[in-house]
Amino acid sequence: MNPFLRRVVAVVWLSCFTLSAFAVDVEDTLADPGQRVRYEAITRELRCLVCQNQTIADSDADLAKDLRREVRDMIQAGQSDLQIRHFMTERYGDFVLYNPPLNPRTWLLWAAPVLLLLGGLLIAVRVLRRRSRDLVGAPPDADDSLAETSTDSQP
Amino acid sequence: MERKLLNRFLWPAVATLVLFGVFFFTLHRISSGDLIVSDIPSPLIGKVAPPMDLPALTGPTERVRTTDFKGRPWMLNVWGTWCPACRDEHAALLQLAQVSGIPIVGLNWKDDAGEARRYLDGLGNPYFAVGSDPVGRTAIDWGVYGAPETFLIGPDGHILAKYIGPMTMEVWEKRLKPKLAVGTLQ
Numbered sequence: 001m002n003p004f005l006r007r008v009v010a011v012v013w014l015s016c017f018t019l020s021a022f023a024v025d026v027e028d029t030l031a032d033p034g035q036r037v038r039y040e041a042i043t044r045e046l047r048c049l050v051c052q053n054q055t056i057a058d059s060d061a062d063l064a065k066d067l068r069r070e071v072r073d074m075i076q077a078g079q080s081d082l083q084i085r086h087f088m089t090e091r092y093g094d095f096v097l098y099n100p101p102l103n104p105r106t107w108l109l110w111a112a113p114v115l116l117l118l119g120g121l122l123i124a125v126r127v128l129r130r131r132s133r134d135l136v137g138a139p140p141d142a143d144d145s146l147a148e149t150s151t152d153s154q155p
Numbered sequence: 156m157e158r159k160l161l162n163r164f165l166w167p168a169v170a171t172l173v174l175f176g177v178f179f180f181t182l183h184r185i186s187s188g189d190l191i192v193s194d195i196p197s198p199l200i201g202k203v204a205p206p207m208d209l210p211a212l213t214g215p216t217e218r219v220r221t222t223d224f225k226g227r228p229w230m231l232n233v234w235g236t237w238c239p240a241c242r243d244e245h246a247a248l249l250q251l252a253q254v255s256g257i258p259i260v261g262l263n264w265k266d267d268a269g270e271a272r273r274y275l276d277g278l279g280n281p282y283f284a285v286g287s288d289p290v291g292r293t294a295i296d297w298g299v300y301g302a303p304e305t306f307l308i309g310p311d312g313h314i315l316a317k318y319i320g321p322m323t324m325e326v327w328e329k330r331l332k333p334k335l336a337v338g339t340l341q
Contacts, residue, residue, distance in 0.1 A: 049195060049300035062265060063300055066291045091205075091298035093198040 035075050042071050042084055045098050055098065197298050197317045204231075204308045205296040207286060212263050212271055214284025219260060223284075224308065228315075228335055230259045231306040232282070232322070233294060235266040236274045238302040244321035248281035251327055257335075258283035264302055265291045307331045 030036045043057035048064040056064040056071075067088070074084045088096045100106045184190035199205070207221045216223070232248065234241040252259050261282040263271045268287055275282075288294055297306065307316045315334040318326055 052193070063291070066295060070295060090198065091295060092300065093195060093298075095195045 030072060030075065038081060039072055039075055042075075042081060043068055046071070046088060047096050047098055049092060049096065191320070194319050195300065197314075199298055199306075199314050200317060202314060203312050204306070204314050205293075207231075207262070207293050207296070209262075209286030209288055209293055212261070212268055212285040212287045213275065213280060213282065216284065219284045219286035221312070224258070224260070225310075225312060227310050228257050229283075229308050230255075230257055230331075231262055231297070231308065232259050233262045233264050233297070233299050233302045233304040235264045235302050236270045237266065240321045241303045242278075244303055244323070245278050245281070247321070247323050247327075249279050250324060251322065252281040252283075254324070255327065255332075261285035262294065262297070262299075263287050264294050264299065265289060305331070307334060309335070 030039055040057065044055050046056045046067065048054045048056045048059035048061055048067075050061040050063050051059050054064075056067045070087075071084055074087065079087075085097065094100045094103075094106065100109065102110050181190065185192060204221050207219065209219050211217055211219050248259060259282055261284070263285050266287075266289065268289070271285070271287070275285075286293070291299075301319065303321055305318045305322050306314055307318075309315045316331050318330055320326075
């Protein structure tokens, strides 16, 4: 065999093996494409409890496999996404969801971005006001500064 | 002037100190073993124990069921021969079975029945009964995510406490036994 042909054969031969790398869970394949889309979506929003920074779709841990199987079985049994999520949180708590629901324990988590933004705005407004007051108060004009303090410094 | 000083230095200083306080308090809790960061609190505590109906690996009956223990407290210990930490807690379980006077039920999780039997023959059997869960379906119902895990169930069938990690006599005395007193009073 000439060297070029040999290389081509080697590449074709090796690429056969790369295809098998995509078939992670052969037993997890759902026949219905709609169900498959739901399966992919749900397993991507559930946290693997053992390897806590991976979704159960990404993880190779035994428990993740078990939970994937559970999700697949529930989809096949005709359960809704909500029912599946409820099943998981009933057993593993909100922690299992990458998208935690809004409840008394998580409101601070959800409100934090807004609160921080409001806090920043408040500080910015105060600083800007003080600065503009200092600027206005700078010229030695008695009437102006008096007027300024009487209107602005009263809260 | 005084107000300016307060705003500019005192409040940021107070906030920084409070943050430091929280950080060091949490670090202290972690290093003293009071807080285990990887622990995920179980939503099942205070709820009725999930149903279990498994073939018995060992025990007086052919099947091991949650309903078998109605009216008395019991413990469920999740273990497997593949789990090194379970081996670590085994001596403590043997002692606990003697001292506590409460039946410890084993949940043999994702394991081979033959190997599990050999393991108990070799190391001693602390369990009142052991249910076999090779697929891990029952373990999911109990919210199990790592072995060993130990549940304490009250006489009314509610889960009183869960401990994640190797059981010791100290854990029993400090974390589980006190919950039992509360559970039986109610």
